Amino acid sequence: MVDAPQKNIAIELIDVERSFGRQQVLKKVNLAVEEGTTTVIVGASGQGKSVILKHMLGLLKPDRGQVLVYGQDLAKLRKSQLKEVRKDYGVLFQNVALFDSMNVFDNVALPLRERTDASEAEIRANVEEKLALMDLEGVNEKYPAQLSGGMKKRVGLARALVMNPRIVFFDEPTTGLDVSKSNEIYRLFHKTQARLKYTAVIVSHDVPKIFKLADHVALISDGVIEGCMSPEEFQLSDNPTIRTFVRETMGPIYCSEEEERFIHEEA
Amino acid sequence: MPEQDKASKNPAKWLLGTLAKSLERIGAEGLYYLEQVGRMGIFLFACLLNVVRPPYKLFPIVRQIHFIGYRSIFVILFTGTFTGMVLALQGYYTLRKFGSEGLLGSAVALSLLRELGPVIAALMVVGRAGSAICAEIGIMRNSEQIDALDCMAIDPYKYLMVPKFVAGIVSMPMLTFIFNVAGILGGYLIGVSLLGVPGGSYFQEMYRSVDWADVEMGLVKSLVFGLLIIWICAAKGFFLHLERSGGFGAEGVSRATTSAVVLSSVAILVWDYLISAILL
Numbered sequence: 001m002v003d004a005p006q007k008n009i010a011i012e013l014i015d016v017e018r019s020f021g022r023q024q025v026l027k028k029v030n031l032a033v034e035e036g037t038t039t040v041i042v043g044a045s046g047q048g049k050s051v052i053l054k055h056m057l058g059l060l061k062p063d064r065g066q067v068l069v070y071g072q073d074l075a076k077l078r079k080s081q082l083k084e085v086r087k088d089y090g091v092l093f094q095n096v097a098l099f100d101s102m103n104v105f106d107n108v109a110l111p112l113r114e115r116t117d118a119s120e121a122e123i124r125a126n127v128e129e130k131l132a133l134m135d136l137e138g139v140n141e142k143y144p145a146q147l148s149g150g151m152k153k154r155v156g157l158a159r160a161l162v163m164n165p166r167i168v169f170f171d172e173p174t175t176g177l178d179v180s181k182s183n184e185i186y187r188l189f190h191k192t193q194a195r196l197k198y199t200a201v202i203v204s205h206d207v208p209k210i211f212k213l214a215d216h217v218a219l220i221s222d223g224v225i226e227g228c229m230s231p232e233e234f235q236l237s238d239n240p241t242i243r244t245f246v247r248e249t250m251g252p253i254y255c256s257e258e259e260e261r262f263i264h265e266e267a
Numbered sequence: 268m269p270e271q272d273k274a275s276k277n278p279a280k281w282l283l284g285t286l287a288k289s290l291e292r293i294g295a296e297g298l299y300y301l302e303q304v305g306r307m308g309i310f311l312f313a314c315l316l317n318v319v320r321p322p323y324k325l326f327p328i329v330r331q332i333h334f335i336g337y338r339s340i341f342v343i344l345f346t347g348t349f350t351g352m353v354l355a356l357q358g359y360y361t362l363r364k365f366g367s368e369g370l371l372g373s374a375v376a377l378s379l380l381r382e383l384g385p386v387i388a389a390l391m392v393v394g395r396a397g398s399a400i401c402a403e404i405g406i407m408r409n410s411e412q413i414d415a416l417d418c419m420a421i422d423p424y425k426y427l428m429v430p431k432f433v434a435g436i437v438s439m440p441m442l443t444f445i446f447n448v449a450g451i452l453g454g455y456l457i458g459v460s461l462l463g464v465p466g467g468s469y470f471q472e473m474y475r476s477v478d479w480a481d482v483e484m485g486l487v488k489s490l491v492f493g494l495l496i497i498w499i500c501a502a503k504g505f506f507l508h509l510e511r512s513g514g515f516g517a518e519g520v521s522r523a524t525t526s527a528v529v530l531s532s533v534a535i536l537v538w539d540y541l542i543s544a545i546l547l
Contacts, residue, residue: 057418059414083420084420086417086419089418091415091418093414095410095411097410097411098412099407099412099415100412101403114426115420115421163419
C-alpha cells in the first residue's frame, strides 16, 4: 500500500495449505493482519475458520506455505521460541476452555503465576482490575461450571487480556449467547481494545454485527480467502462469492419488510 | 463384479493381493504400536527433563504429594494390615509342618519387604491415584484446556506433569514403607496374639534374617513403580486425542482410564519380575 507505508504486519499467512486425511481444508490461504487493527474472518461453518486460527496460534502446522508472526515463521521455530511468540498472545477459545477445577480468580491469575515473578498482592491487584473491567465482581470464588455462558466468556476474555497481549484471538466470541449478551461482549471488546490497543483477529459468523467492530473482513470459502477489505467494501464487493455470502447472511436484515418482499419477488 | 472376474482369471494375482493386504495390516498395526511407544518415550524424556530444569515450584508438588501420597495412607494401612495378617496365617500353617513356627516373623517381613509391599501398594496407588490422574488430564485434553495452556505460553509438561512425577516418585517409597510396617504389625497380631508364636522370636528372627539388600530391593521397586504409574497414566490422558478410537467425549476418557489402569498394573508386575531377576 502506497498511502500507508508505516503499517506493520503482525501476522501473515502465505500460501498456507493444509489437509486432514484426504480433505483439503486450506488451499493456498493468503492473509495479512495489520498491527493495531481488527481483522474478522467470516465464512460458513466447516470452511476452515478455526483451522486458520489454529495455524496462527501454532497449534497446527501447515503442509505447505508459511505462517509469519512479526516476520518469524512459526513452523521453523523451536519450542522455546514458539513459547516466546505466544507470550504476546491472548486467546478466547470457542468453548472458552477455562480450567474447570480452578475458581475464577485462579483461572485469571494463572498466566501471572506461571509466567511472571509477581507477588501475590500484585497478582491480586491485576486480576481484580481485569475482572472489574469485564464487569465481573464478586465471582472470584465461583467455579466455571457455576457461571452462565456469557459470564464464562467474560472470564475467558479477562484471562486472555491479563498479560496485556499484543495480539488477541477470538474464536466465535458470541456463539451460543443471546443478542444482549453478544452486544455486551462486543462492548467489552471495544472498551478493552481502546484501552489496551491490541491487534485482534476474530473468527465469527455473527454477520452483520461483527462488521461494526472490523477494520478488515476476510471471507474464507472453499479453502481460499476471498478478499480482505473494509466492511463497506466487503458489502459492496463485486466478487461473486462475497456477494452471495453477503446476500445470504445479511440481505434481509437490513431491509424493511417491503424491501424484503421486493427482494423475494425478484429472486 | 469385475474384481471377482479378474480374481478368478488370475488366482496367483488374487493370492498375492490377499497376502499383501494382510501384510499391510500387520505393518500398519506394528507402526501404530511403534509410534505409541516412541511417543511414550519422548513424553517421559520431556517430563524428566522438565523435572530437573529450573524454575522449581514447591507448592504444586506438595499438593500432588497430598493427593497421591497422603490421601492414600488410609487404604494403604488397611490393605497392608490385612496382607500381613493373611501372610502370618498362611505362613504359620506352612511353617508348622516343618516345626519352625519361630521363623514366622522373618517369613512375613521378607515377603513384604521384597515383594508384596511394593507391588500391592503400587496396585492400590494405580487404582486410587493413577486412574484419577488419567481422567483429569484426559478431560483437560478433551476440553482444550491443554491447548489453552500451550497458547498461554505455559508449558503443560512443566505445569501439569512435573508435580505429578515428583510426587509419585517421592510418595511411592513412603507408602510402601507404611504398607510394610502395617503388614508386619498385622502379622504380629495374628501370629503372636492369635496363633501363639512367641512375640520375642517373631521380631528376633526378623532382625536376624532381613538385611539391607532386602530393603534396597523394595526401595528400588517402589521408586520404579512410582515412576511407571505416573508415566503411563499421565501419558494415556495426555495423548487421549491420538488414541485410535479418537478418544472423544466421556467415553473416550473412560476408555483411556481403563487402559491406563490395566497397562500400569501389567507393567508393575512385569517390572517386578525384571527387577527381582536383576537384583537377586
